[in-house]
Amino acid sequence: MASTQITPTRMELTKTKKKLVTARRGHKLLKDKRDELMRQFLDLARENMALRQKVEAGILAANKNFVIARAGMDEATLHTALMAPKQQVSLEVGKKNVMSVNIPVFDTKTRTADANDIYSYGFAFTSSDLDGAVKSLADILPDMLRLAEVEKACQLMAAEIEKTRRRVNALEHVIIPQAQETIKYITMKLDENERSSQIRLMKVKDMMLEEAHHYSERA
């Protein structure tokens, strides 16, 4: 028991009591933080899963389209067609603070004003299948960006929730019981000292009275 190293003084008692109050308050706050994080995380995780399924299905479909496009054209033409892209996507990264977890906010900008300006080739030598394939991939891009944002947020929040949960548990099962134990030990020790000094005083009083009045001789 930790209380063996504790000096049972009033000073220590006051200190420990203060510590207990702080620990209780911290525990309550952290518990609230954990609950709120959890609530938001679960919403986010659901969205993450839905987006992921959508994106994966979209990419698979697009890949199929590309295979078909490739079958209709020779390799060299295809490579040439996609070699010099017209469009360039750049990314602005913002931060959002959710219960002290910084999660990213992605904002994209395309180089050309028209975001649909994605066909980097003339239409003469390429098959229309390629147009369809590129279009199907372009359609899935906004969802892919949102997926990146949500999935990253999920990872960061999961880590934070785990950390917070550990803290809550440490406070609940270690720090608070320990403080209570210490308070109990000190109180008992102080009470014991109080009683023993009381008895000592009574004894001394008895002895002094005895000396003055000699009760035992009269009896």
Add this chain to the structure above:
Amino acid sequence: MYKIAVMGDYDSIYGFAALGLDTFPVTSQEAGERLHQLAAEGYGIIYITEVLAAQLKHEIARYEGQIIPAVIEIPGVSGNTGSGVRGVKKSVEQAVGSDILFSN
């Protein structure tokens, strides 16, 4: 100003070039080095094929705690291995303790 990268085998990713994303066809030997290089060069999102990601678990784990880059798995041309979905389940498990959302 950040950029978006796509990593994987050439067949899986060449289409993304048309959309304006930077594609990096890599073999599995140089992939780890390339990933760190891209992360250092200011790529905010790195899409990586599931097949390649499976070989780079250790390297990718390094970026999990950082806001950027976000390393996101996407299925390649050879099909879906399900590791992206497993990643989502893993973070639910980490947060909740057990997978209560998608266990069935």
